[in-house]
Amino acid sequence: MSRNESPPGHPLDLATTLEPVAAHRWRAHTSPDYANMVGPFGGVTAATMLRAPLVHPERLGEPVALTVNYCGPIQEGEYFVGARPVRTNRSTQHWLIEVSQDDEVAATATAVFATRRDTWSATEPRMPEVPPADAVAPAEALAFTSWPSRYDMRFVRGALALDDDASQAAETREHHDSVSTLWLRDTPSRTLDFVSLTGLCDAFFPRIYVRRPRRVPIGTVTMTVYFHADGAMLAANGDRPLLGNARAQQFRNGYFDQSAEMWTADGTLIATTHQAVYYRE
């Protein structure tokens, strides 16, 4: 397969398929390929929600920012996505997006779309110095949930090392930080676009699992993605892996936040992403 083709029927495209049912409204369906512990992998829910304005006939420009709030689990089966432009300006457009199932809201999102012009540009953080992706071994798939098998993850630093042996006090194995640096891409490989980039932005494991290697209940409550590339830049990446760099900032009383940068192999910062995550200790 060439670098610039997605396989027909890529699992991500099947999992984010929208079937129009009315103006501003589509039917979607959960996919076993992206199942998580409770409901679908949040990255695919976010990608499905972003797809609605992307396919909407009134769309202006391309995504600049997306924020998804996860309100409750989506049950296996069909669900509905609503999306409407609440304000369209000359070069920006603001969206409200909602996932509902059984007449209950399961997720909400807002998105900012815009047409961009060439301007002075600059990058402030430095890309981590890492070996190339093909010099790093892929992580083994996790046994307890299916969605990680849909991503090729090659950890340079901060691999997941969950230990379910409760007899060993987690405190004695606590890491001094929660940083992970890894190459990642879709499995099978797929040309980068806004849908896949959104999923990739949620593919960092919850930072508490890196900081304290034992499994506790967690759930992202809100995720934001800032897109720093247009569709042409994403397509030009082809299916090459991205370098992700993620870390938590503050864990306190049941919630923590984590942030990540997404780099192309040639050093372009194409997205920054942030989320707040519930945890139970």
Added chain:
Amino acid sequence: MSRNESPPGHPLDLATTLEPVAAHRWRAHTSPDYANMVGPFGGVTAATMLRAPLVHPERLGEPVALTVNYCGPIQEGEYFVGARPVRTNRSTQHWLIEVSQDDEVAATATAVFATRRDTWSATEPRMPEVPPADAVAPAEALAFTSWPSRYDMRFVRGALALDDDASQAAETREHHDSVSTLWLRDTPSRTLDFVSLTGLCDAFFPRIYVRRPRRVPIGTVTMTVYFHADGAMLAANGDRPLLGNARAQQFRNGYFDQSAEMWTADGTLIATTHQAVYYRE
């Protein structure tokens, strides 16, 4: 005035006043104290929007996350705020909030509220080492807009140095980064709460003005705040200044993102905040 009292009729409280007009709906009014170049200071719009769920009779818990999308300018005068809980779970509640004026949407927001329990907690970034606030001189007020006069800003690093002298090429004076480290609080001083913290999170000047010291048109399109403190922790801070540390990550083709941490003087990370900003070059 003691550290734990707000003056009656603090300008921020006047500027964020909500007058109930119907279920889930309030009337608000712009304030000349917080005027910006076009419409009100975005931090006060965000603070006013957060106040709606805070005063709503169905509120559960306290804010964990807020995202505000600025859709268009608010004209001087009255406007309306709508807020409704779209989903209430056992310990979390999700909100949609909207600002409208003349039947047009001017801003949307989502918020996550939650009840918190004491858990293992940890902070990953290090607070910058800085002199105490009273050893740093306050910045002079800006002439061209009023809202900065409502904040006491004491820059340790990265003060605003706008130069409107077009005869000097901005490129020759470009800084190598956009980091600002400053003590900041409301003017007059005011006991910290979720409303004032939200305003403070938007009080960092757009990073492009630090990186390239010339005035270009800018506008925040979306801002997110993650709250890492409960109301009691905020009240315990009294009116003491917070240390803010802000930086941009990527400037590209008309949009950049910036992030900041908000620390109490005793080293508690009480909020992290992110935004995407339009710029014209």
